[in-house]
Amino acid sequence: MQIINLLDHGPLPYMQVDTLQRYIHEKVASLQAPDSIIVWESDHTYTAGRRTQPQDIPNDDVPVITMDRGGSVTYHGPGQLVIYPIVKVKPPKDVVAFVRTTENTLISAIQPLGVAATAVSGRSGVWIPAQQMPTGIESKICAIGIKFANDATMHGMAFNVTTNLDRFMRIIPCGITDAGVTSLAQLGIHTTLTDTADLLVPALSDAYQQFLARPDTVVTAHPQPAQLLMEARNHHPAIPQRTGVSWKADTGAKPHNKEASWQSQIG
Template sequence: MQIVNVLSHGPVDYMSIDHLQRYLHHEVAAQRMPDSLVVWESRATYTAGRRTEDQDIPDTHVPVIRMDRGGSVTYHGPGQLVVYPIVKVRPPKDVVAFVRNTELAVIDALGAYGLDSHQVEGRSGVWILEPGKQDRKICAIGIKFADDATMHGLALNVTTNLDEFMRVIPCGIQDAGVASLQSLGITTTLDAVATILIPHLARVYQQFLLRPSEELVFADADVLLEQMRSYRPDSQAATGTRWEPKLQRMAPAPTASLE
C-alpha cells in the first residue's frame, strides 16, 4: 500500500487535495497505481454534502465547497488529520463494513493514547461517550465507492479549533457535539497520530482489497502533486465546486446583449 503523506506541506488548499485524490482514484481504479492512503491537513474549509440546504451554510469568510458525498455540511481545518483511503475493492462491495472497519482502526489508534472511544449504532464516525454528557464525535468518516475503488475518508480532530464547528450542525447531527484530542487533555501532533493510525488502517483494509499487500511504501507526494496537474476529470461536477445558493444555481444563464 502506498502512503502519500502531505503533512510536511502544512495546511493545504482543499481543492488541491481533492484533485489529487481524484487523480489517484482514476489510476487505482484502472489498476495502474497501488492502493493509496493520502494523509494531509486542510486549510479552513466547509464542505457541503448532497443533503446540504442553503440554510445550512454558515455566514463566514471560510470557503464552502460542494462535494459528491452524502450528508450535510462539516468543517475541515488546521489541526485535523485527514486520511483518504483510495483502494481497489474486491466483490462484494460493502461500504458499511468498510466504514465500520475504518472506525475500529481509529479506535485502536486512539487506544495508544489511553483514550476510550466508541462506535455508535446508526451513526458513522468515532465517538467519545461519557455518562451525563452529550455524545461527542472526535472522528468523522465518509466513504464513497466509485468504479470499484474508494474515495473520501476520515477526519480526526487532533488540535482542531472546535469553535468552527459551532457555525454549523456537523454532518446534520443536531443532538451531539465534537471533541479533539487536545480538548480531552492529550498533547500530540498530527505526524505522531498519523504514525500510529496508518498501520491500523492498512491492516483492516486488507480484507477488502482486490490486491492485498501488507507492505507500506512511502511515495513522493511532491511527484504525485506534479503528475496530477495534467489530469482532467471526466466531469467538472465530480471535482468539487464552490457552493452557490440553489436559487443562483437554478437561475438561467445571462444572455449577451447587443447594446
C-alpha cells in the same frame, strides 16, 4: 500499500487534494497504481453535501464548496488529520463492512493515547461517550465518509487532533443536531498530526488487507508526494457535476467553469 504523506506541506487547499485523490483513484481503479492512502491537512474549508440547505451555510469568511457526497455541511481545517484510503476492493463489495472496519480500527489504534472511543449505532464515525466529555454531550472525534466507485474507495476520514472546534459551532456538523464535536486536544491529549498518523495509518493499512483485490502488507512511502500534486493538476481528472464549486447561499450551488473552480483553489 503506498502512503502519500502530505503533512510536511502544511494545510493545503481542499480542492488541490481532492484533485489528487481523483487522479490516484483513476489509476488504482484501473490497476495502474498500487493501493494508496493519502494523509494530509486541509486549509479552512466548509464542504456542503447534497442535503445542504441555504440556512445551513455559516455567515463566515471561510469558503464553502460543494462535494459529491450525502449529508449537509462539515468543516475541514488546520489541526485535523485527513486520511483518504484509495484501494481496489475484491467482490463482493461491502461498503458497510469497510466503514465498520475503519471505525473499529481507529477506536483500537487510539487506545494507547488513553482514549476510550466507541462506535454509535446508526451513525458513522468515531465517538467519545457523553460521560467522558467535559460538556456531558456525546461527541464525534472522527468523521468518516467513504465512497465506492469503479470497485475502488475514495474520500475517507477526518480526525480532530488540534482542530479549532469553534468552527463547528457555526454549523450543524453533518446535519446531526443532538451531538457535539471534540478533539484530542479538548480531551487533554497533546500530540501532533504526524504522531497521530503514525498510530492510525499502519493500523488502517493492516485492517484493509481483507478487502483488497491485491493484498500487499508491505507499506511504502511515496518519495515525491509534491510531484504527484503537480501530475494531478496537469492530468485534469474528471470532477463530478456540482463538485468543487462555490456555494451561493442565496441561490444554492451554482455550477460555473469547472476547471476554474478547482484550479483557483490550487493557485
